[in-house]
Amino acid sequence: MMDLRLLSRIDEELDSSEVAALCFLCRDVLNRKRLETVQDGRDLFLRLQEKSLLEDHYFLSQLLNVIGRLDLLRLLETDSRQPEQTAHTQTDACPALSHYRRMLYKVSEDITKENLTKIKFLLSDKLPRGRLDPCTTALEVLCEMERHGLLTEDRLGELQRTLEECDTQLAHTVRQHREARGSLSRQEYSVQPISNQEQQLSSPQSLQSLSISETRPNRERGQSISLFSDALMESPPWSDQVTTSTMQSWKTSEMEHYSMTCNPRGMCLIINNHHFMGLSGLADRPGTEQDEKALRNVFSRLGFKVEVCSDLTEKTLLEAVKELGARSHVQADALVVCVLSHGEKGCVFGTDGGGVPIRSLTQPFTSEQCPSLMGKPKLFFIQACQGKGFQGGALLPTSIRQREGQGQYEADAGAIESIPWDADFLIGMATVEECKSFRNTKEGSIYIQELCKQLEWGAERGEDILSVLTCVNREVSRGVYRDSKQMPEPKYTLTKKLFLPYF
Numbered sequence: 001m002m003d004l005r006l007l008s009r010i011d012e013e014l015d016s017s018e019v020a021a022l023c024f025l026c027r028d029v030l031n032r033k034r035l036e037t038v039q040d041g042r043d044l045f046l047r048l049q050e051k052s053l054l055e056d057h058y059f060l061s062q063l064l065n066v067i068g069r070l071d072l073l074r075l076l077e078t079d080s081r082q083p084e085q086t087a088h089t090q091t092d093a094c095p096a097l098s099h100y101r102r103m104l105y106k107v108s109e110d111i112t113k114e115n116l117t118k119i120k121f122l123l124s125d126k127l128p129r130g131r132l133d134p135c136t137t138a139l140e141v142l143c144e145m146e147r148h149g150l151l152t153e154d155r156l157g158e159l160q161r162t163l164e165e166c167d168t169q170l171a172h173t174v175r176q177h178r179e180a181r182g183s184l185s186r187q188e189y190s191v192q193p194i195s196n197q198e199q200q201l202s203s204p205q206s207l208q209s210l211s212i213s214e215t216r217p218n219r220e221r222g223q224s225i226s227l228f229s230d231a232l233m234e235s236p237p238w239s240d241q242v243t244t245s246t247m248q249s250w251k252t253s254e255m256e257h258y259s260m261t262c263n264p265r266g267m268c269l270i271i272n273n274h275h276f277m278g279l280s281g282l283a284d285r286p287g288t289e290q291d292e293k294a295l296r297n298v299f300s301r302l303g304f305k306v307e308v309c310s311d312l313t314e315k316t317l318l319e320a321v322k323e324l325g326a327r328s329h330v331q332a333d334a335l336v337v338c339v340l341s342h343g344e345k346g347c348v349f350g351t352d353g354g355g356v357p358i359r360s361l362t363q364p365f366t367s368e369q370c371p372s373l374m375g376k377p378k379l380f381f382i383q384a385c386q387g388k389g390f391q392g393g394a395l396l397p398t399s400i401r402q403r404e405g406q407g408q409y410e411a412d413a414g415a416i417e418s419i420p421w422d423a424d425f426l427i428g429m430a431t432v433e434e435c436k437s438f439r440n441t442k443e444g445s446i447y448i449q450e451l452c453k454q455l456e457w458g459a460e461r462g463e464d465i466l467s468v469l470t471c472v473n474r475e476v477s478r479g480v481y482r483d484s485k486q487m488p489e490p491k492y493t494l495t496k497k498l499f500l501p502y503f
Helices: 004-013 016-025 032-036 041-050 058-066 070-079 099-109 113-122 138-147 157-164 168-189 196-201 244-254 288-301 314-326 358-365 446-461 465-478
Strands: 266-272 304-310 334-340 347-349 355-357 378-383 409-412 425-429 437-440 489-492
Touching: 004 041, 004 070, 016 041, 016 058, 016 099, 016 138, 032 041, 058 070, 099 138, 099 168, 113 138, 113 157, 138 157, 157 168, 266 288, 266 314, 288 304, 288 334, 288 378, 288 437, 288 446, 304 314, 314 334, 314 355, 314 358, 334 358, 347 358, 355 358, 358 378, 358 425, 378 446, 425 465, 437 446, 446 465, 465 489
Parallel strands: 266 304, 266 334, 334 378, 378 425
Antiparallel strands: 347 355, 409 437, 425 489
16 A cells, blocks of 8 residues: 555645546446545545555556646655565556546547537437536536446447537547447457358458458359368278278277477467556566466477567567468477467557457468468467456355465456367467456466466376366466456367377
8 A cells, every 4th residue: 555645645736626537537447336425535545445456556647647647646656666565466457547538538628618518418318407417527427428328438429429519629539449449349359150161162352351261262252162081082991891980980089189299399489578668558567577487487398499579569569470470380280379468358468558459469370371380289378357357256165275475466458259260279368258367476477377387287197288278277266366256268279189298
């Protein structure tokens, strides 16, 4: 907790309109009914403290920066302790203030009194007069729109249409935000389940919308084709002597597991974003160096050639995976890519705050883009949240332990809405959709540390990768982190069993 004298001094410098602005910016992280009772800065700080959002200066620094109180921000930075002096709980994409909340605040600041009156008139048939008439600021109007469902992060149309009637520039700001989200959403949600047969009969144009295109038949739409298996062009000479069940057993044994004979087995790329640029609005990620160390150790022992890229921006992160995909993987059995960063639903963040969709990480390794990996397992492990929510849990028996360590836990935010429908991909996410994942600031993330432990045990016991990940799910789900739970989520289209024994 920050120095109470420092918080009191900040409170004395804030006027009522600034406190109202801070409350508006906190609407995504604090209970809105609790916010309605806030009278001054002290009240707000107490509510932030209840949510463990004042264990360091990061969240409050964001708030002061957005409302333009750089003098108080400098006061906060002067008093700031070094990160290594405290291990604390924070979120990696939240409590970073969302682009949505920042955009709304910016819009409210530019609404004139004349336009505010006009906006209230335009909304008078959509909001109760008893709630709308007392509003004296644009922030109060926006709060009422949110209260009645006219305004959400995914529903900005009403606000844009209203602003178009009185301030086209502000309407353009909202439209730009919607287009940016819409572009990302199209990238995230364009993948639709299709069968192998449908994939073969689709046109090249339709396949372009897929997250991963494993095959792209060279034919015109509507042209019929016949597919033959070279191995089955003629019946084997012994076919009359075997039963159907024997043939099925033979096929099963032939297809049971991926080959692991190359030396080295393949590349393992670790992307570790630790230090983030100040303008990104994202905090550094203490503890991630322990994840890098654990991943490097385990995949080296499993026979992979490990490369590490640190602190990549959106552009350099994309360049790193594209460069790896452009290499020849003929003398490789598999590929591993691990990403440790901030994120939000559908993407991970570069150190500049730019979002990289999950599909952009996998696409350079499709059979179309990287033929030398065709038919070989491609494993992605992503330490990041999939949303802003905390995973709840039922009351557990006392025999199930609560994890404790020398540090405390932080949350990493990132996500994936869907995985490629083509074969041989596995994407291991640290948590399920809409929820946070946690990272100990001294010992590393809960998911990555458990993953490395189970990979080692799986190598010793001869277990396949899905059994290993099931053990990861079990162990991580048993813990309690910042009074919340965490549930990892692997998604895969592997077609064979995958074993990763020690080399």
